[in-house]
Amino acid sequence: MLTLNAIRTQTDEVIERLSLRGKDRKNDVLEILSTDEQKRSKQTELEQALAKSNVLAKEIGELFKSGEAEKANLLKNESLALKENIKSLELEQLDLEQLLTAKLYELPNTPSTKVKLGYGADDNETVYEWGNDPILPANPLPHWELTDKYKLVDFELGNKITGAGFPVYTGKGARLQRALINFFLDEALAAGYYEIQPPILVNEASGIGTGQLPDKEGQMYHSTIDNLYCIPTAEVPITNMYRDVLLKENELPIKNVGYTPCFRREAGSYGAHVRGLNRLHQFDKVEIVQIARPDQSYEILEEMVEHVKGLLTKLGLKFRILRLCGGDMGFASALTYDFEAWSGAQQKWLEVSSTSNFETFQANRLKCRFKNKEGKNELVHTLNGSALALPRIVASLLENNQTEDGINLPECLHPYLGFQKI
RNA sequence: GGAGAAAUGGCAGAGCGGUUGAAUGCGGCAGUCUUGAAAACUGUUUUAGUGAAAGCUAACGGGGGUUCGAAUCCCUCUUUCUCCGCCA
Structure with missing residues (x-):
């Protein structure tokens, strides 16, 4: 607000x-x-x-x-x-x-001066691009066929025990998940983030604090008997740790990272573009969250962008960074960079991270302030970014690295995986 | 889940119907003293709203009620502690 x-x-x-x-x-x-x-x-x-x-x-x-x-x-x-x-x-x-x-x-947040006027995804600017097109076999398989072929993800089984959008990861598929989570967490730790393992159910006040409520009520799973919501992102619990908090200036910036499953009802988005791992109701994500002094926050946003960039580079995935135009930006954001990984077999870009500065928009609702040099209480700036969301990374990794006789996984994951190839 | 106790300022801890925004101690800040520091002493020290300012208003876990008047009495919710039960 x-x-x-x-x-x-x-x-x-x-x-x-x-x-x-x-x-x-x-x-x-x-x-x-x-x-x-x-x-x-x-x-x-x-x-x-x-x-x-x-x-x-x-x-x-x-x-x-x-x-x-x-x-x-x-x-x-x-x-x-x-x-x-x-x-x-x-x-x-x-x-x-x-x-x-x-x-x-x-009323949504006021876009920063860097944001261009625009009405939708077509007006976003590409500000960075990295990597080459993957070299693929003659008839590359989309990831949902690869996961089937190598028994990595069982969508049918997920349908049976829960419903569509709740896949079961099996064997090397499950181990790949775990490896990615650990890789992302370790990279964040190396970059100075502090690890948090928050609850994945939150109360109403937390939903309001980060802006999911009241406007996006229908997007969250809701346990009405307890009035608790399944988190759509770790941003919700991790940012709400600072609800009604007065920080000291020397505590800033606060850099937190957390891995959580995320739950999204995705009401109203069905069809071919949501096949396989492209869009799920439950997925895993490592999220970085920073609480910053207003004069530092844009520098910090750049730092976070660099961090995400580093992850994708290490994974060897062709990707691009978009600076979102005003019309495509989230309600609470002042400036957002989206990261899209190339999906070789689907021949399309998949959003794998969204990294934003919310300035005081969330802090105002949260009442998260710090005592500045003049001894005045001042609202902090909050920032967060996915680093990274797993399913589409998995999709890209599988598709882009497929060969006739298996899938080669990037070197940075080898120590976490215990194998190099699927 | 059952029975009981409690929740007050940065912290500890009084107050239990009428100048109590709140004693006292600790901590913090400023000053005196000192070559400097410590100690001691003196002063000061919550937040939000409103207003040019003086001031006024609100806040003693949250919400509601009783009363001319509530930190203080009543109801309710939440949380914490103790005992019992259950349990990964």
């Missing part, structure tokens, strides 16, 4: 930046400003009534003490009448406040 302060003091810039998302938000912003004004004047009115009531209560107390019960009772009546007024003012103020919050929740 954007800060009211930014909306109030930099109104024109906020409107201008939001328009980069390909939609004019001027009216929304102006409505927020007028609602805020109404709320504040109602609040002033309420506070004045409360002040009066406090004075009366004090006087009554003193009168009782000095034994002037009659006078006290007179004042009591006055106070009672005031109370009615306070109650209705409270309700009105609360209504306005809820309206204001609802409107603020609906």
Whole structure:
């Protein structure tokens, strides 16, 4: 959620930046400003009534003490009448406040200056590309045939025990998963990240904190009996560790990494493009999360991009980095880089990481601040990135490295795998 | 799951209906002293909203209630501790 302060003091810039998302938000912003004004004047009115009531209560107390019960009772009546007024003012103020919050929740983050105006995936800019086209056998197999051929992933079995989108990894397929997770975690540790193993069920407050709730309610699996949600990404629990936290400046930046399974309902996305491992309801991901001082956050975003770049390079996968345009960026993000690995047999790019700076958008909801040099509490910037999401990496690895007589796995994984070839 | 106890400022810990935003101690910050430091002494030390400011308002785990007035009484939820049960 954007800060009211930014909306109030930099109104024109906020409107201008939001328009980069390909939609004019001027009216929304102006409505927020007028609602805020109404709320504040109602609040002033309420506070004045409360002040009066406090004075009366004090006087009554003193009168009782000095034994002037009659006078006290007179004042009591006055106070009672005031109370009615306070109650209705409270309700009105609360209504306005809820309206204001609802409107603020609906407003996406303001894109950073680097973001180009755009309306969808076609307007994204490719900012980096690495690797050569894989050399493939005559009739390369898509990964869902390779996983079948070498008994790596059993989709049918997953259908049976859970449903579509919940594959069972078997044998070398399962070991490849484990190797990738360990490789990604170790690389992050070497880059100075601190390992976290968070819960994979979170409460409502956490969902609100990182912005999944209330708008993306339908995208998460929800245990209604306990009112807990399955996490769609480790970002949710790991960022929420800092909900309602006041950090010291010297604690920043905080660099955390966590491996978790991720659960996404992916409501409404079915069809041929979701075959095999391309889109799942449950998948594994290693996520890097940083909490940073505002003046450092863009430098840190670059550092995170470099980290992800390094992983893909070591895996030897042809990939590209896109800087997302305004229209394709997530709701909470100010700047996002997507990483796409080339999938040789499918002949298409698969998104394997999304690395973003949220600036204060999440921190504002989370109330995560730090005490700055002037001793003032200031909102932190939050950043996160996949490093990396497994299924599409597996898809690319299998497809790009297939030969007539097996699949050669990259060297960086050998120590983790205990084998080199499938 | 059952029975009981508890939740107060950065921490420890008073308060249990009326100038208590909250005693006291520790810690933090500033100063005096000192060549410097320690000790000692003095002062200061929560956050948010609103306002030009003075000020005003709110917050003693969360929510609700009683009352002219609640940290203090009642209800409820959450969490922690102790005992019992169950269990990887």
